[in-house]
Ligand SMILES: O=C(O)CCC(=O)C(=O)O
């Protein structure tokens with residue numbers, strides 16, 4: 078087959094990401110040149126990948142004699158890479174598969190039906206094809222964002238499916254409940270590995286509605302070396318539990334930003350990554366690392382990011398155990414609340430690279446800083 082000329086490719090209509098309001102062509106998705114990915118979705122280097130952590134003993138009940146070591150490995154991976162793969166995680170396969178299938182079913186619906194649950198510019202929750210608010214560097218993805226709130230999940234599902242909403246709403250809520258449990262296990266392990274009280278983090282997660290899921294579906298793309306499913310960003314929340322299918326496309330920045338590493342999918346695993354808020358909470362001991370999703374010509378890809386967030390008015394402040402100026406660990410961040418940070422992210426709309434946390438750096442000039450309570454009950458996602 079003769080390759081299609083670039084001019085023809087960029088003029089192609091993109092039906093899978095177009096609605097009546099936004100009719101896109103491939104050219105609308107071409108990113109600025111410095112963002113073009115140089116490695117493919119399935120470029121994986123043997124031995125150059127994030128660490129794998131198994132919870133097999135932890136999930137058997139009791140902590141097992143290797144508990145201290147596994148917790149330490151988790152902290153080390155989170156400090157070096159900001160990312161690790163989690164296997165033997167204890168979440169039922171059925172819960173995961175059901176959520177994936179129901180989300181594929183949703184994304185497979187005609188665009189008019191999905192648009193009944195469209196998100197608005199002021200409330201970034203619900204369905205969205207790409208993200209028209211961005212104007213340029215559009216993500217090559219369909220996105221569903223919902224808070225961990227049964228009312229909100231049901232309300233969205235009803236808008237799209239009417240009376241037949243239960244298959245989707247039940248699947249999503251069941252998945253979020255299971256991941257909330259897993260998240261608390263990980264937080265306990267991170268606290269333990271850092272030498273903090275085991276409940277140092279978990280006691281701050283009472284407001285479950287602050288947590289959010291974001292399901293991304295990336296259709297095949299005729300121009301994968303100039304488009305991105307999701308641009309480079311760090312997650313602003315505390316912890317992300319990411320599910321990716323077998324296609325591949327997640328890439329993580331390493332070596333101080335000089336290099337991208339492709340993350341090879343492994344069956345029945347999650348990818349865990351540290352968010353900006355947890356980096357600040359741990360005085361930079363755990364790192365929030367920039368990542369992106371690349372797309373490919375042949376295969377549709379699905380990923381689901383579950384972003385854990387603390388109760389909105391909890392003050393994010395590093396504990397004294399993690400501050401030690403003599404050993405090169407002075408306090409790095411001013412205290413802030415998640416509610417306050419979320420508010421600023423919503424105004425900013427788009428998180429590019431890793432810049433969001435800079436506003437709380439102690440060395441940075443920050444005029445008018447204050448701790449304020451939440452003014453809204455939702456938050457935005459990254460990039
Ligand atoms: O699709 C992926 O692998 C990455 C998704 C992601 O980073 C996000 O939703 O924040």
Ligand SMILES: [Fe+2]
Pocket residue numbers: 310311312368382459
């Ligand atoms: Fe992310």
